[in-house]
Amino acid sequence: MTSPDWPLFEVFIRSRSGLEHKHVGSLHAVDARMALEHARDVYTRRLEGVSIWVARSSDIAASDPLDADAFFEPARDKVYRHPTFYAIPEEVKNL
């Protein structure tokens, strides 16, 4: 359907109650402006968000699944990195 020369964009939406933009999917568009309009039409039809980011998929650098062991395994046995040993004060929100 979509012309193959339309590049792919990744879409990030911030919901009304959300604090950060979350990845929701991807779409095709010729440029960033069109990608924003498409994202509005495709991903916010049911009031999903109040802000949209789009980025060309080709501009996103991703880790290689083959590197997963080297990247992520070393963290597995370092439980002390989780801040679960601290009492969190009431006043601290959104931690």
Place this chain on the structure above:
Amino acid sequence: MSASAASAPSEDARLRYVLRLADTSLILGQRLAEWVGHAPALEEDLGLANIALDLIGQARLLLSYAAELEGRGRTEDELAFLRDAPQFLNLTLVEQPNGDFGRTLVRQLLVSAFQLELYEALKTCADARLAEIAAKALKETRYHVRYSASWVVRLGDGTAQSHARVQDALDELWPFTGELFAEDDVDAAMVAAGIAPRAAAVQARWSARIDAVLTEATLSRPADSVFPWHGKGGVHTEHLGYMLAEMQFLQRAYPGAEW
């Protein structure tokens, strides 16, 4: 006769004015819906369908109001599905066939830019009901203008072929824009009542907006022609009858059908 009574429009003028707004949105929405499943990309399919739904939503609010003004117990559905072409008061421009994608977007820009100025003025008009509807429709229309203007610029300032096709579409559709600004008795009565804006004021702002888009799109503005169309008076091109035949088929074949 008091001053306020002198400036109040006849109920018939108000009804016809509201029907013009309603039918223009309804018929354009129906036209755009023809693209569903046929647009050049899935994303555009949804984009056009969204605009169609906005327009049909506007038409519903306006037709409900028209039904109340009429006071004959008809509903919005009866007005949409059981009137014949001569009773439809939409602008002739909106019933013109979709043609290719570029032509559809040229038509959309010409109409949406007009609705934008109209709703902007109606938002603060003397008719509270109309003002409410205009305020809601205005937000939708701002997006319609943005969407259609982006495409007209992209195609006009695109390849030699896309440029030629949208220029052709513009040349063919331009003669229908005369009707947008041709004030008749109904318009004059509504202007006098402090409801409708002056056509000349709307035209000046519409023209400036269209010129800015055409310049960016490297398209040339066609010369204005003598306007022979009067869709808002119920005199239509042959295209409307075919549209209504399809749109009204179900209610005509199975009166009162619901689901």
